[in-house]
Amino acid sequence: MSKLGALRDIRRFRFWGMFATHMFSCVGLIAVLFGLYDVLEPNAISKIHFPFLLAVLLLAALYAAIRSYPRPVSQAYSKPNTEIRIVEGDLFSQEDNLVIGMTTTFDSQIPHVIHPHSIQGQFLHRVYSNDVAALDIDLEQGLAQHRPIGQIEKPGKKTRYATGTVVTIQHQRKHYFCVAYGEMDEANQAHATMDGIWRSLENLWREVGARANGDPVAIPVVGGGLARLSQILPAQDSIRFIAMSFIFASRHARICDRLDIVVRPEDVERLDMLELQAFLKSLQDV
Template sequence: MVSNIYFKILKKVGFKRLRDSFISNFGLFWLFTEPGALFFPEKLNFGWIGYLWLAVIAMVFAFIQRFPRRSVCRALSSPDSEIEIKIGDLFEQQGHLVIGLNDVFDTELGEIIKPSSVQGQFLTKIYSSDRLKLDADIENALQIYNYPRNEEVNKKLGKTWRYPIGTTITLGSHDNRYFLTAYGYMSNDMTVQSNSDYIWQSLSKLWQEVRLKGHSIDVSIPIIGADLARTGLPRMALAKLIITSFVIASKEKFITRKLTVMIYPKDLSTGQKVAKVERKGFYKR
């Protein structure tokens, strides 16, 4: 599957860059071999076979130079932190994880929460599908923080207590914390609505929580606000929003040593942009 992903990324993004690298490499190799043939014509009389080998070597080097990477990482000048964009599974990462939720902190799989979503996988992979345990942990955390809430009496399915957008709680242990942040409004028809303002607000609260509870341990975050959140924003724009928010908050006060923005392999439309982010120099903010 990984090889297939790489081919698709290469096909849609890398062919022009591959061609440019091939031409550059071939010209460089030819620059050094041609003068040598003038001084050693008998030893460097390769003919067509040598010409083809030169082309093959140039192409191999071009592939090595341009083959899509699974991650791009850049250091911030201030403070001492790193930002990485990585293709992979969020739940295979070390350190702390960010889980985006709606404003009522629903956890029930099916019509309310899609099992394949980050929230759904959080329940199945981290809590072994024990929804009662997860609900209890969420409720305890919300009570500790004493967040204001309002009851949504017209909501027929799932939870009914609505919390402010940006409400963020911490679950897990010292080395493996899970930061749950509410970035979307759960409508009574079971659809989640969000926008750039909601996401920015939730990210601002998230970084505050990470400062307090993260202990500088690396943090991985999915591209929150995509798909079912109906923000209308492409994943690339959402990734930039996350990174920009982190950079601005980090300049105010240190958050963590490293933030990794995770892209699922199936989200090829975003995966194709990993190299594009690097070319645009976005990390130089």
């Protein structure tokens, strides 16, 4: 976690609630120890002066600060045996296998159909060096095992596949899980629904479990931006959505050793990392 991120979280009420809890617990423990000492040495406590009491309070405050200070958000689970981390950074700089969000037409042409700065646009640029033909060949090979559900008249690709269709591409020793959670309309505007995203994640986890061999997988925050769900599924809720789906799926079958949810630096400022840490911890009891 960056220094700016830590300073942001320190300003939140949750941090000060944790700080107060740890400080009072430390003071309470010291008070109990003093009580036991008073039993062994009667009237000894009455001789303690203010500077010593101040030192006790400072020690308790230091302990509380150390325990409450924001740290990178991660949570390990024993059942299932996996881990979830929230990572600030660039998706394509991760060493993990990657999840690439796409639409049900699996369009690849930029800039008129796919925005160059979208995950799909970066995928084409940074993994395929803008070779659209090579990407289309790999997508078509993966789509050969899926049955189309219809056609749509629009610029770009016109064949539609079911929401939640997953195409796995193995490229440069990585697996790229291309999952279609959004749909294009006739004007090439991408849309998605929460139900469609949930079903897409279910299909994604099955594919990851079958193809990733347990290796870590990184996924971007889904549902916002071009999917036009940012108003009802902001980044904070999207992360919880992804994590909950992953844990539910992991209860039924092993998916991977670790899931990294990658957040763009410009989105981190809007997140409450302490709340997300508390949420990930609560999933142990799901």
